[in-house]
Amino acid sequence: MSEDVAIIGIGIHPFGRHDSTGMEQGAHAAREALKDAGCEWSDVQYAFGGSSAAGNADTMVSTLGLTGLPFINVANGCATGGSSLISAYNALNAGAADIVMAIGFDKHPKGAFDPDPASFGLGQWYGDTGLMLTTQFFGMKIQRYMHQYGISPSTLAKVAVKNFENGSKNPNAWRRKPMTEEEVLNSLMLSNPLTQYMFCSPGEGGVALVLARGEVAKKYTKKPVYLRSAVLRSRPFGSFEVFNSWLSPDRGDSPSVGAAAAAFKMADMCPDDIDIAQLQDTESGAEIMHMAETGFCKDGEQEDMIQSGETRLDGRLPINTDGGCLANGEPIGASGLRQVYESALQLRGDAGDHQVPKKIRTAFTHVYGAPGISACTVLSN
Amino acid sequence: MTTQVPVAPELFTWPSDQPQLIGTHFPESGVTVFPQAKACPRTASQNGERVLLPRRGTLWSWTIQGFLPKSPPYAGPETPATFKPYGVGYIQLGDQVIVESRLTTANPDDLKIGMEMELVIIPFNKDDDGNEVVTYAFAPVKK
Numbered sequence: 082m083s084e085d086v087a088i089i090g091i092g093i094h095p096f097g098r099h100d101s102t103g104m105e106q107g108a109h110a111a112r113e114a115l116k117d118a119g120c121e122w123s124d125v126q127y128a129f130g131g132s133s134a135a136g137n138a139d140t141m142v143s144t145l146g147l148t149g150l151p152f153i154n155v156a157n158g159c160a161t162g163g164s165s166l167i168s169a170y171n172a173l174n175a176g177a178a179d180i181v182m183a184i185g186f187d188k189h190p191k192g193a194f195d196p197d198p199a200s201f202g203l204g205q206w207y208g209d210t211g212l213m214l215t216t217q218f219f220g221m222k223i224q225r226y227m228h229q230y231g232i233s234p235s236t237l238a239k240v241a242v243k244n245f246e247n248g249s250k251n252p253n254a255w256r257r258k259p260m261t262e263e264e265v266l267n268s269l270m271l272s273n274p275l276t277q278y279m280f281c282s283p284g285e286g287g288v289a290l291v292l293a294r295g296e297v298a299k300k301y302t303k304k305p306v307y308l309r310s311a312v313l314r315s316r317p318f319g320s321f322e323v324f325n326s327w328l329s330p331d332r333g334d335s336p337s338v339g340a341a342a343a344a345f346k347m348a349d350m351c352p353d354d355i356d357i358a359q360l361q362d363t364e365s366g367a368e369i370m371h372m373a374e375t376g377f378c379k380d381g382e383q384e385d386m387i388q389s390g391e392t393r394l395d396g397r398l399p400i401n402t403d404g405g406c407l408a409n410g411e412p413i414g415a416s417g418l419r420q421v422y423e424s425a426l427q428l429r430g431d432a433g434d435h436q437v438p439k440k441i442r443t444a445f446t447h448v449y450g451a452p453g454i455s456a457c458t459v460l461s462n
Numbered sequence: 463m464t465t466q467v468p469v470a471p472e473l474f475t476w477p478s479d480q481p482q483l484i485g486t487h488f489p490e491s492g493v494t495v496f497p498q499a500k501a502c503p504r505t506a507s508q509n510g511e512r513v514l515l516p517r518r519g520t521l522w523s524w525t526i527q528g529f530l531p532k533s534p535p536y537a538g539p540e541t542p543a544t545f546k547p548y549g550v551g552y553i554q555l556g557d558q559v560i561v562e563s564r565l566t567t568a569n570p571d572d573l574k575i576g577m578e579m580e581l582v583i584i585p586f587n588k589d590d591d592g593n594e595v596v597t598y599a600f601a602p603v604k605k
Contacts, residue, residue: 209536
């Protein structure tokens, strides 16, 4: 396995609702990551970062230091963090720098996203007539999946219960109150079959990672976490995505299938080799479907896996160990990097109350978002 | 009598007793898209033909929009006080295409994947000139 790229420092600004700007939360995460790596901003030779709604990441140099480094703004929807990370990975592999930072942050107003039809290549009528809601897509995708593969509403609720429980043990999470299955099932029905507490909310937060070429990593840390692969895919023909006014009856795979397979191939690993996974849980059905799309089980096996607790912190394959999007909310630019932050924290054994009890060596992350993009990574000690 | 105008002229045939959605069929790939598009998403071919889609199909998936969407982009006339949930679904029209649509029912008990559905044109809003703006929806076929 390649040890070409290592994560030597991780930093986070707690997720949730804050008075500070998104940019300030990103800069806070950057300072924390530098402190964790034991290096200075002036040691960073390249930076990639972005937000969806909180400004240009490169503006941050005015608070971090005007060192003249190349800083590239990344804007790639829900895969903004993943794309920054892939850019950092490629820059290190290309020999463009020895130390690189990837930063993601965001700050969204309360409530569902309100996208502009034209920016997604759609006619105004699509937004006018009330079809342009991501929540509808998630409801309809899991509705059909439950019909095809026998997933129960109880299993949907158990995913949320697990993630809120994990979040209650994570000091950086937003939603820290555990919930019962009944509370989740009986909360407001937002988009059948998904209730209020099965959905994550747009939120705020920031994450930064300091990455280094493998051969210099040990100078900075005794516990480097290696980034074995980082892959991004857009949608193939026949996938089912947000904001599709039509679908082909000739159904195909989601972009998560291709991204995960490529990430495993690049890392020379398979899903059975993975000890913990962070899978996009925009809502609880997404986590269930992504388990199969990323190769951790076959369609329908999730019902037994989740009912028997296999994906809990103490289970065979802990999923969303920090509480996922459900407990952390979704600041778009930061979300993908949060998963990598959490994976590194777990692999180092530094996750405290939410550390998984079993000994772990490998981790997998997966983000998914509009308009049909997925970014995956494989990490290991 | 108020004049009825479609929310977008390219979506469906109107006025008509038997309205149909208008798509584009790309003969080289066999792909049909809705609404009309210039390029085939499978082959990038630009040799598309305007095609009228079947008026009946089967329910492929569905949900109920349970809260008032943000405006913009939503342009419905409702207020938080008057809002009533509405159904949204995908309807498979033969083996041609699956289209997304509002549904005429918001009762989960009325909706089953695989059931037969039919296109209808429904009032949606009023425009500044007092015309009734209409859009397309699918309704369960009455047995």
